[in-house]
Amino acid sequence: MSSTARNSPPSSWNDQRIELIIGHLLRFGVLLSASVVILGGLVYLARHGQTTANYRVFHGDQSPLRTIAGILRGTMQLSGRAIIQFGLLLLIATPIARVVFSAVAFLRERDYLYVAFTLAVLAVLAYSLFGSPH
Amino acid sequence: MSVLLFTLLVLLGSLIAGFLGSLTGLGGGVVIVPLLALVFHVDMRYAIGASLVSVIATSSGAAAAYVREGFSNMRIGMFLEIATTIGAIVGALIATHVATSTIAIIFGLVLLYSAYLSLRPQPAHAIGEKQDAIARALHLDGAYPTTKGSQPYTVHSIPLGFSFMFGAGTLSGLLGIGSGAVKVLAMDQAMRIPFKVSTTTSNFMIGVTAAASAGLYLARGYIDPGIAMPVVLGALAGSMLGARVLVHTRTKALRIVFSAVIVALGIEMIYNGFTGRL
Numbered sequence: 001m002s003s004t005a006r007n008s009p010p011s012s013w014n015d016q017r018i019e020l021i022i023g024h025l026l027r028f029g030v031l032l033s034a035s036v037v038i039l040g041g042l043v044y045l046a047r048h049g050q051t052t053a054n055y056r057v058f059h060g061d062q063s064p065l066r067t068i069a070g071i072l073r074g075t076m077q078l079s080g081r082a083i084i085q086f087g088l089l090l091l092i093a094t095p096i097a098r099v100v101f102s103a104v105a106f107l108r109e110r111d112y113l114y115v116a117f118t119l120a121v122l123a124v125l126a127y128s129l130f131g132s133p134h
Numbered sequence: 135m136s137v138l139l140f141t142l143l144v145l146l147g148s149l150i151a152g153f154l155g156s157l158t159g160l161g162g163g164v165v166i167v168p169l170l171a172l173v174f175h176v177d178m179r180y181a182i183g184a185s186l187v188s189v190i191a192t193s194s195g196a197a198a199a200y201v202r203e204g205f206s207n208m209r210i211g212m213f214l215e216i217a218t219t220i221g222a223i224v225g226a227l228i229a230t231h232v233a234t235s236t237i238a239i240i241f242g243l244v245l246l247y248s249a250y251l252s253l254r255p256q257p258a259h260a261i262g263e264k265q266d267a268i269a270r271a272l273h274l275d276g277a278y279p280t281t282k283g284s285q286p287y288t289v290h291s292i293p294l295g296f297s298f299m300f301g302a303g304t305l306s307g308l309l310g311i312g313s314g315a316v317k318v319l320a321m322d323q324a325m326r327i328p329f330k331v332s333t334t335t336s337n338f339m340i341g342v343t344a345a346a347s348a349g350l351y352l353a354r355g356y357i358d359p360g361i362a363m364p365v366v367l368g369a370l371a372g373s374m375l376g377a378r379v380l381v382h383t384r385t386k387a388l389r390i391v392f393s394a395v396i397v398a399l400g401i402e403m404i405y406n407g408f409t410g411r412l
Contacts, residue, residue, distance in 0.1 A: 023202050026197050040359065049136065050138065051137050052135065052137070053137045055176040055360070056177060057177060060180065060354065067352075082359075084359035084363045088359065088362055092190060098342070099215075117213055121219050124223060127223065128222075129348075
């Protein structure tokens with residue numbers, strides 16, 4: 001047991017606390033985004049519930065909800081579909097927020113190796129959201 | 135079918151998928167894409183897009199519960215996420231250049247392989263093994279709660295596990311799934327991490343992996359709010375239920391049942407891919 005204790009990270013108690021905060025962060029992000037999706041869904045169903053659902057053919061490449069700007073514009077106009085998409089955007093942001101928080105936590109622990117690992121993951125995430133050609 | 139009925143049926147299907155996916159650690163995405171494509175005749179790209187965002191919801195929702203239980207290992211997760219996120223970008227880029235029928239066939243093969251992985255006998259991990267030098271350097275070893283108190287474990291074969299994770303990320307980005315099966319395979323079998331730590335850490339990683347391809351999916355219009363809304367809400371509710379049950383459940387019988395479903399869907403996906411219906 002003692003050898004395991006010596007080889008485990010120097011601040012394992014801190015690790016547990018951080019994991020707890022991360023748990024709260026994830027739950028908050030998911031509940032917030034789910035609430036927004038439900039809200040948008042109700043607006044969408046109230047207005048379009050009786051129309052015919054047809055998703056056989058792909059039209060996504062023409063959707064205005066492909067960009068963050070387009071989603072925000074539609075949300076301002078209280079479009080149900082745009083509000084749902086805004087909620088989905090919050091959902092995508094939730095694990096990213098978790099990674100940002102982990103970077104701060106590792107920095108406070110002075111675990112620079114894991115700060116570097118976390119920043120590498122963040123760079124990849126940033127490329128996906130902002131670096132891709134539209 | 136009216137939008138309202140479509141929404142309710144997809145909501146119910148996703149709820150069941152999320153529940154089983156969370157209990158088995160295989161993720162709901164593996165069932166959601168075939169459900170949407172085969173049953174509801176949704177275009178593969180929309181199906182993959184909706185599945186991918188639902189994967190973020192189920193992963194984050196379940197992770198919140200697992201983190202409290204103390205099973206998941208944050209350092210293992212973060213380290214391996216380097217491989218899975220890069221893989222996810224590669225997968226999402228490949229997805230643009232491949233026909234949907236080809237994606238359906240790859241999807242089917244992945245389903246069959248997932249079922250095989252979860253059904254084959256699990257070699258027991260020896261306790262008190264020698265520590266791995268890389269694991270020690272990276273502080274990857276940990277402990278998890280059992281009925282007899284805290285059980286320490288060591289991590290092995292890190293380069294192999296890391297490569298597997300790149301593959302898992304690529305599949306995730308290509309198919310809109312969490313690829314929990316491959317992640318669990320890498321951790322449980324290759325890195326010899328205890329099964330519950332593997333499944334919960336895998337769940338923890340899936341959200342970040344999926345977020346890495348979600349940006350590219352969004353830009354391409356794969357994420358349609360009308361489909362994603364019931365899929366996300368249903369899968370999320372199901373996975374949260376599953377996470378509550380996980381700690382008290384024996385996973386073996388459940389994995390057999392879920393694997394049978396996955397085999398059936400896999401065959402159906404491959405058939406429809408070859409006949410060009412998807």
